[in-house]
Amino acid sequence: MFNEYFTEEISIMPNFLKTKYIGAIRGLIKTAEFEKEKSQIEAIFAKGNGSETSLKEITASHNNLIIEAHKNIESSKSLKYSALYELDDDRTSEEIINLITSNNSFLDSVNTLNTPIQNLKATKLKDVIKFTFLLDGIRINDNVPIAIKTTYSVIVKFWEFGNSKKKFLEIDADNVATYFRLDKSNFFEQMITTIEEYLQSKFSLTLIPIDLFQTLEKIKEKAKKGELEDLPIASAQKMVLSSGSQAILDSNDAETIILPILGELRKLIEDNEELFSEALDVKILLEGFIQDTETMSDLPWVTFTWDNKIKSKKIQVKFVLSEYPYTLLNYYTHNKGRSGMNDVVESLLKEYCNNQDDGGEET
Incomplete structure (x- = not known):
């Protein structure tokens, strides 16, 4: 069954991916x-029939080799968008994975979901x-x-943390x-939601979406301290004020970030502490304005940077x-593949669990 599926995929696979499979196979035979x-x-x-023909022949005659190449490439591949969920289920991750991928790893078509x-x-x-499923499109030529x-493709990965006993x-x-x-x-949100609904309806998984806003705010607080x-x-961060005004700040060195508009006011107060100590009424008014504006403003997105000290990482x-x-995660500067x-995700979930253990609650 895998051979039939993969032979179809080879026919519409982009050339760069075919080349990647050829390279993976050359590595495996060593x-x-x-x-x-x-x-x-x-x-x-050696026949020189091209990568597509070669891959189809290898798929037909060397099943174990092509499956191993497929696993290596797909399991190490970086994807673009992610969402995280708490899993409320007594079954082990291995039991759930085996249930979902039983019957030769092929499932029925999905016709009842939003997409x-x-x-x-x-x-x-691994x-x-x-x-994996098919998408229709129209190209103008x-x-x-x-x-x-x-x-x-949509990838699903299970996480368990021993200390928190959370899944x-x-x-x-x-x-x-x-x-x-x-x-x-x-x-992309619809693709994620489609698989979420499928897992819940088909396999009775209880998935609780995670809003990471409070976790990200906690990380900011730790940075300040x-x-x-x-x-x-x-x-980087975007801020939309209640008046409709918008501001975006992007810090190239990612050493520090000040919240658009309000962060600049805070820094102004900090840099002129002696001056504002002589005008406490002005300082109180400004701090009140900052607090009220933060409460009433919308923050559509914020960017966090990992391993900024080493550019390649x-x-x-x-x-x-x-x-x-x-919260939708969009990986847009990233060279470390699946390990990155x-x-x-591991650092976010650990901080999320710490916040829960401290009495915090995602909203």
Whole structure:
């Protein structure tokens, strides 16, 4: 069943990904596990029939090799968008994963959710589940609309923390070209919500969306107190005042960030402490204005930066605080693949648990 699915995927796979699979296969045949297949694979490559034909031939005749290459590539791949949930379920993560990926890892099509998707399949890749389905799109070529299809992936990862005894679930949506987004500005949120609803309706999982606003505010407080340790630093933020005015601050060095408009006023007070101590009534008025404006203002998004000291390791994540019950994570500066995403999510969930243990509550 996997061979049939993967052969179809090869036909519409972008060239850069085909090249990546060829590279992964070349690497695997150098290992002890697949050294017996080395000569046969090299013979396939020697035919010079192109990456698509070669991959299809390897898929047909060397099933274990192509599955291992697939697992390695997909499990280490970085995706663009994420949402986090608390998982209220007595079953272990392994039990849930096996349940979802049983029956040769192929599931029925989903027609009852907000976003209809075609040919939904679930595959276990190490410690994650990869949901794959087809998307329809229209590309304009010489003013002529052409119907096209592509495979699209959503990854589900389970998290457990021994100290807190809490379980979590992460849903990650892949990026895709604009002509597959169904003309919807909230396409990625809908992809996440689609899988969320499917897991709840099909497998009776209880998923509680996590709003990270309070967690992010706690991280900011720790930054001010010098208690960051390995936590990220806020590096950009947008603010919409009750009057409708908007301000965005982006700190390139991510050393510190001052809240747009209000942060500048705070810094003004701090830098002129002696002057304001002689005019306490003015200081009180300004501090009252800052507090009232913060309470009445909207913060649509904020960006945090991990590992800013080393450019190659830097990860920037934009947290979108939208009308959805969860906070959307948008990874937009990121070179560390799946391991980088794991670092981000682990640090956020640990801080979230600390906030819960301290009596805090996400709202």
